[in-house]
Amino acid sequence: MxxxxxxxxxxxxxxxxxxxxxxxxxxxxxxxxxxxxxxxxRGAPPPPKTLESMVRCAHCGIHLPRSEALLQNGQTWCSADHARLGPAKH
Structure with a gap:
């Protein structure tokens, strides 16, 4: 054994x-x-990521990167549908 x-x-x-x-x-x-x-x-660090500012959708309030937002009439939107619907009424 x-x-x-x-x-x-x-x-x-x-x-x-x-x-x-x-x-x-x-x-x-x-x-x-x-x-x-x-x-x-494997031991090398990854390349640094660039920081991007976030904006708020005028309709639903979700925050998204500026490059993905839709800008119309001085306001930012997360989609064309929300731009069509307009600002949220609180």
Whole structure:
């Protein structure tokens, strides 16, 4: 029973070391590609996202990015239907 347990632990240890070695090799290869100006590897940070101002729909009040809003008569709308319906009456 002791020998069986020894071999199981040894096999798991060998697989674990092989997995770590594979990750190190992949990181080195990705680092070499990043130095050549190609796609960044797993460890590289993502490019920064640009911030966009949010606007409020004059009809329903939902906030959406300015690039997705519809601007008519000095007011912003989330859709053409809401622009047609006009401002909400509270």
């Amino acid at each position: 002791g020998k069986l347990l020894f071999w199981i632990v040894l096999i798991i240890l060998v697989l674990f070391v092989a997995r770590i070695a594979g990750r190190i090799a992949a990181d080195r290869q990705a680092g070499a590609k990043a130095a050549d100006g190609k796609k960044p590897g």
